[in-house]
Amino acid sequence: MTDLFAKYDVPAPRYTSYPTVPFWTDSPTTEQWLDELNKAFDDEAATWSLYFHLPFCESLCTFCACNTVITRDHRREEGYVDRLSTEWNLYLDRVPGLRKRSLLGLHLGGGTPTFFAAENLERILRPIIENTRVDADRFEASVEVHPGHTTREQLVTLHHLGFTRISIGVQDFDPEVQRLVNRHQPYEVTKSITDIARELGYMSVNYDLIYGLPRQIPGGFAKTVEKTIELRPDRIALYSFARVPWIKPAQRSYKDEDIPVAGEKRALYELARELLEAAGYSEIGMDHFALPHDGIARAQREGTLHRNFQGYTETRTNVLLGLGVSAISETPTCFHQNEKAFPVYERRVREGEIPTFRGHLLTEEDRRLREQILTFMTRFEVELRLEQAEDARAFLDSMFDDQLVEVRDGKLFLTERGRPFLRNACMFFDQRLRQQEQRPRVFSQAL
Ligand SMILES: C[S@@+](CC[C@H](N)C(=O)[O-])C[C@H]1O[C@@H](n2cnc3c(N)ncnc32)[C@H](O)[C@@H]1O
Ligand code: SF4
Incomplete structure (x- = not known):
């Protein structure tokens, strides 16, 4: 397999959308x-x-690829809360469906949502709860937290507002890895926030781990996974380190020799997979694990697993509305992203504008391919259209030879052996990428 890892370690999208963001054309x-x-x-x-x-x-954290604003100045919270409330009101005025149609999901992501004081989180969320039709039976609210910057008071406030899911950033428990990525986070801090969340009644706890970080070695990473198993989160996102130093210069601080190469990196994943499966977790989709009672595991068993900008989820809604700087929204026919530059986002919202940065109006063909990619990313098999079968054989030629994919009864299948190469296989459906002669340097490596 080592040769295969070297062979297929090419830049590839993660397919949280189709078309992928760099190929949005029709804004x-x-x-x-x-x-x-x-x-x-x-x-x-x-x-x-x-x-x-x-x-x-x-x-x-120097590995981070998220859209963040680094500051210790908590006076900035107030202004941002005002911006979010203005943006929300702009939508409420123009989109009556927001009051009339059922709200099934609410997610706070970042950045670090728990940077905000409890009363500011409440100011953001109250108007939503008060002005929308929350479908109490199906509603799920979740928050991403950095355990080093989270208090009991914040979790109490969020729980009162209906939050039952928490996603805790862990990344790696190894102090040496933490030092290199500038993230000091003792095990006790993670344990304490996990315990508080459970005690308050949060029903689902997720941990984010990353494999492929600098100086991660099998022995150390095994300990991280063992400590994770001890704390027994319901769900684990085990992300492949996305190294994009041309976009995130802080990632340049790592020495090349400290970064595991493709085969070593995959070995870290496989090691984690073995330990997690032995502890009762199942692998979900490409980079998630869950205990059997968890919603995402149920969704995989029932064939209803979904994938959106936040990764794998169990709830599919017609509309995902994103508010805040750089937030992405999605409808069946359109993608929309807010301004990514913080001062521009602030200014435009202050001036009463919805801060459109870019987006994409999907063609019929985009929509068909989006469904196929979604099915393939969640079920590892998908029906091919008649004209696609031959094209698949040609485009995925070497993946067929290496027994990573196969076609049976008009369907494309990812084999068990092919699981690490899901992103590679998905590129077959990505007509927008395939039609581009010169590929923009934007995607992280597939493996
Ligand atoms: C918004 S953060 C989570 C909340 C909080 N800020 C924290 O760090 O604990 C989202 C997650 O994205 C993941 N992430 C960020 N940068 C990444 C990268 N370059 N490669 C892979 N995963 C990354 C991390 O696992 C992180 O927990
Ligand atoms: S705290 Fe979370 S969002 Fe902020 S830099 Fe670290 S990983 Fe990124």
């Missing part, structure tokens, strides 16, 4: 975006979910 104006959003809500049965991007962090 809507804000008015077109609002039309698409209203069109998605025409259907009385339409459901939606809401994402807030809260970008602040007190210090920079």
Whole structure:
């Protein structure tokens, strides 16, 4: 297998959307975006979910590829809360469906949402709970936290507002790895926040781990996984370190020789997989694990697993509305992203504008391919259209030879051996990438 890891370790999208963001071409104006959003809500049965991007962090973890604003100045919270409330009101005025259609999901991501004081989190969330139709039976609210910057008071406030899921950033418990990535986080701190969340009644605890970080070695990483198993999160996201130093210069601080190469990196994943499976977790999709009772494990068993900008999820809604700097929204026909530059986002919202940065109006063909990619990413098999079968054989030629994919009864399958190469196989459906002669240097390595 080692040869295969070297052979297929090429830049590849993670396919949290199709078309992937660098290939968005047909950008809507804000008015077109609002039309698409209203069109998605025409259907009385339409459901939606809401994402807030809260970008602040007190210090920079040098591996981080998220859109963040690093500051210790907590006076900045107030202004940002005002911006979010203005943005929300702009949408409420123009999109009646937000009041009428069922809200199924609410997610706070970042950055570090728990940078915000409890009362500011409440100020962000109250107007949402008060102005929307929350479907109490199906509603799920979740928050991403850095355990070193999270208090009991924040978790109490969020729980009162209906939050039952928490995602805790761990990355790696090894102090040497933590030192290299500038993230000091003792085990006890992670344990304490996990215990508090459980005691308060949070029903699902997720841990984020990353494999492929500098100086991660099998012995040390095994300990990280063992400590994780001890604390027994319901769900684990085991992310492949996305190294994109041309976008995130802090990642240049690592020495090349400290970074595990493709085969070594995959070995870290396989090691974690063995330990986690032996402890009762199942592998979900490409980079997640869950205990059998967890919703995402159930969704995989029942064939309802979904994937969106936040990764694998069990709830699929017609609309995902993203608020805050750089937030991405999605309807069946359109993608939309807010301004990524913080001062521009602030200025435009202050001036009463929906801060459209870019987006994409999907063609019929985009929509068909998006469904195929989604099915393949969640089920590892998908029906091919007649004209695709021959093209698949040609495009995935070497993956067929290496027994990573196969075609049977008009379906493309990823074999068990092919599981690490899911992103590579998905590129077959990515007509926008395939048509590009010169590929932009944007994607991290596939493995
Ligand atoms: C918004 S952060 C989570 C919340 C909080 N800020 C924290 O760090 O604990 C989202 C997650 O993205 C993952 N992540 C960030 N940069 C990454 C990268 N370059 N490669 C892989 N995963 C990354 C980390 O696992 C991180 O926990
Ligand atoms: S990993 Fe989390 S805390 Fe660290 S810089 Fe990224 S968003 Fe901030």
